[in-house]
Amino acid sequence: MVTPMKTPVFLRNAALLIAFLLPAMTAGQPSGSGQLAAPQSTGLVLGESTVCEEVRNGIPEQAAVAFSVDLKRVYCYTDFKKVPEKSFAYHNWYLRDNLKASIKLTVRPPRWSTYSSIQLRDSDKGPWRVEITDEEGIILKTLRFSVID
Amino acid sequence: MTSLTHFFANIRWQDVLDIVLNSYVFFRFYILFRGTNVLRVLFGLACIWFAQRLAVSLGLIVSSWISQEITAAAALIVVVIFRNEIRGVLQTKNIRGILWELPKRSTTTPIEVIAESAFKLARKHIGALIVVPGREDLEEIVQHGLKWQGTVSSEMIVSIFWPDNPVHDGAAVVRGDRIWEVGCILPLSVRKDIPSNYGTRHRAALGLAETSDALVIVVSEESGAVALAKDSRITRIQDPETLEKHLKEHAGQRLGSRSDLMNEKIELGLAIFLSAAFTLGIWFSITRGFDTLASFEVPVEYRNRDPAQQIVNTSANTVKLQLSGSRSLLDAINPNQLRVRVDLGKAATGSNSYTITREDITLPPGVILKDVQPPMVDVDLDITAQKELPIQADFVGKLPDDRILAQVRLEPSTVTVIGASGFLDKLSTIYTEKIPVAGLEGSGTIEVGLVINPAKLNLAAGNRVTVYYTVLKKTSQK
Numbered sequence: 001m002v003t004p005m006k007t008p009v010f011l012r013n014a015a016l017l018i019a020f021l022l023p024a025m026t027a028g029q030p031s032g033s034g035q036l037a038a039p040q041s042t043g044l045v046l047g048e049s050t051v052c053e054e055v056r057n058g059i060p061e062q063a064a065v066a067f068s069v070d071l072k073r074v075y076c077y078t079d080f081k082k083v084p085e086k087s088f089a090y091h092n093w094y095l096r097d098n099l100k101a102s103i104k105l106t107v108r109p110p111r112w113s114t115y116s117s118i119q120l121r122d123s124d125k126g127p128w129r130v131e132i133t134d135e136e137g138i139i140l141k142t143l144r145f146s147v148i149d
Numbered sequence: 150m151t152s153l154t155h156f157f158a159n160i161r162w163q164d165v166l167d168i169v170l171n172s173y174v175f176f177r178f179y180i181l182f183r184g185t186n187v188l189r190v191l192f193g194l195a196c197i198w199f200a201q202r203l204a205v206s207l208g209l210i211v212s213s214w215i216s217q218e219i220t221a222a223a224a225l226i227v228v229v230i231f232r233n234e235i236r237g238v239l240q241t242k243n244i245r246g247i248l249w250e251l252p253k254r255s256t257t258t259p260i261e262v263i264a265e266s267a268f269k270l271a272r273k274h275i276g277a278l279i280v281v282p283g284r285e286d287l288e289e290i291v292q293h294g295l296k297w298q299g300t301v302s303s304e305m306i307v308s309i310f311w312p313d314n315p316v317h318d319g320a321a322v323v324r325g326d327r328i329w330e331v332g333c334i335l336p337l338s339v340r341k342d343i344p345s346n347y348g349t350r351h352r353a354a355l356g357l358a359e360t361s362d363a364l365v366i367v368v369s370e371e372s373g374a375v376a377l378a379k380d381s382r383i384t385r386i387q388d389p390e391t392l393e394k395h396l397k398e399h400a401g402q403r404l405g406s407r408s409d410l411m412n413e414k415i416e417l418g419l420a421i422f423l424s425a426a427f428t429l430g431i432w433f434s435i436t437r438g439f440d441t442l443a444s445f446e447v448p449v450e451y452r453n454r455d456p457a458q459q460i461v462n463t464s465a466n467t468v469k470l471q472l473s474g475s476r477s478l479l480d481a482i483n484p485n486q487l488r489v490r491v492d493l494g495k496a497a498t499g500s501n502s503y504t505i506t507r508e509d510i511t512l513p514p515g516v517i518l519k520d521v522q523p524p525m526v527d528v529d530l531d532i533t534a535q536k537e538l539p540i541q542a543d544f545v546g547k548l549p550d551d552r553i554l555a556q557v558r559l560e561p562s563t564v565t566v567i568g569a570s571g572f573l574d575k576l577s578t579i580y581t582e583k584i585p586v587a588g589l590e591g592s593g594t595i596e597v598g599l600v601i602n603p604a605k606l607n608l609a610a611g612n613r614v615t616v617y618y619t620v621l622k623k624t625s626q627k
Contacts (some may be wrong), residue, residue: 062624065554068548096578097576125545127578142539144542146543146544148548149546
């Protein structure tokens with residue numbers, strides 16, 4: 001003779017809790033299997049950012065929107081006010097719409113300043129932009145400048 | 150036999166109309182100018198033209214060149230030399246007479262009265278000169294006398310030439326049933342073979358007959374003889390009946406016999422036949438010599454595109470048409486006469502392939518399409534979309550070494566562009582026209598345009614933007 005097992009009260013309560021919480025937990029997920037999940041922000045908060053002629057002692061100098069090609073090098077300085085955990089940021093340098101360089105930079109909590117630079121050649125004259133992204137590719141800011149004679 | 154069937158199958162209704170129309174023009178030309186020198190000279194020019202074509206086909210360089218030059222100047226020769234005849238036809242005919250009416254073989258000139266008067270004057274030994282004009286205009290040949298415009302009568306004619314009349318020495322010009330002018334002076338013939346018994350009056354009659362198609366009656370004052378000058382000849386007339394006959398022939402009035410009517414019909418029939426044959430000859434020589442091939446690069450027009458779509462790419466913007474026809478037709482083709490139109494009415498978004506058919510091509514008449522390269526074109530279409538894009542200033546030039554362009558703000562900072570969605574996806578920035586930085590000092594504004602490719606993009610609003618700039622002195626570096 002088989003007697004039904006009596007379910008303990010704490011297990012019944014746990015099952016009810018899971019049943020109640022599961023829809024709430026999955027509500028933010030895409031329902032269709034074909035859809036891509038939107039990239040989630042890494043929580044980086046960008047403070048000051050600028051393109052400049054030089055970064056000296058961690059401070060950007062001669063920030064501008066046009067740089068002579070004679071400078072030979074131009075810098076992009078970024079100060080992340082809030083870094084929740086160690087992660088990466090990218091400086092993507094575009095001449096017109098052509099990606100010229102993508103520089104990966106490590107950022108560490110709780111706050112981090114960093115910069116990247118590119119070498120300028122005569123053929124690099126024209127309108128540039130630097131897209132500052134987190135490691136998920138979310139654009140945090142776009143800086144625009146020109147390289148002139 | 151096959152080629153003959155092919156030939157008749159290829160004749161269009163336009164060709165038939167073309168031949169009939171031009172044959173009629175030639176026929177009317179003959180009707181209007183028959184009996185004048187114009188027709189003879191035109192026939193001569195036509196012979197030269199045929200000779201020129203023959204000389205070209207035989208490769209006779211000098212002959213073809215000379216005949217070509219003559220035929221090139223033919224229009225000018227005809228207009229200048231025969232201006233009087235042409236004017237005469239245009240002035241004396243109304244539009245009906247020029248376009249379709251056959252000339253009536255009748256005259257209002259009272260021929261019997263003139264003939265009788267001439268012999269009446271002869272009997273009285275009264276000298277007289279009576280001009281009966283033909284088709285040609287005598288405006289510039291005869292020196293005008295006195296306007297008379299009196300109805301022709303025997304008494305009137307005798308009184309004009311009566312010795313005491315001040316105008317009796319000149320010629321009287323008869324038009325229709327009126328004596329139009331009197332006391333006219335005729336050009337004198339310079340011929341040396343005129344009989345010695347002919348005086349100035351005869352020389353004047355011959356002078357006019359030589360230079361025009363007019364008929365001139367001369368009554369000799371000395372001999373009382375009546376003579377008739379026509380076509381460079383002067384003939385003595387013995388009786389009024391003979392004079393009447395000559396006058397009637399001159400006026401175009403046949404004697405009314407059955408044979409004359411038959412001759413008239415044969416003449417007109419021959420004229421119609423020759424006009425048609427002449428036109429056919431020209432038509433054949435121009436349109437049916439399919440011995441020449443020529444290639445033309447023609448732009449392709451893409452039509453009936455859905456306004457919601459954009460042409461993103463085409464495999465060909467021009468096609469090469471190989472055409473066949475006579476050299477003269479192919480040489481005369483104006484590139485604007487050739488059109489290739491592809492109908493995009495049923496095109497879908499994405500890639501579409503079209504075979505270029507004869508229906509897509511417009512050709513001038515008489516030219517045959519042999520080949521199309523490429524025979525197919527691919528057209529990529531995309532839906533039209535809008536996108537808001539940031540604007541970026543495009544600075545050029547050189548700033549002084551101690552200056553920096555510290556700040557730039559654009560107003561507006563973004564612009565909405567309309568274009569193919571696939572193209573817009575790749576686009577992230579719209580740039581301004583190049584802005585020279587040399588000379589920028591302090592703060593200021595510049596208004597510049599935006600650089601867009603109008604074939605691919607349109608702007609929702611205007612394409613001007615205001616650039617606010619600030620140029621600063623560089624901070625000294627330690």
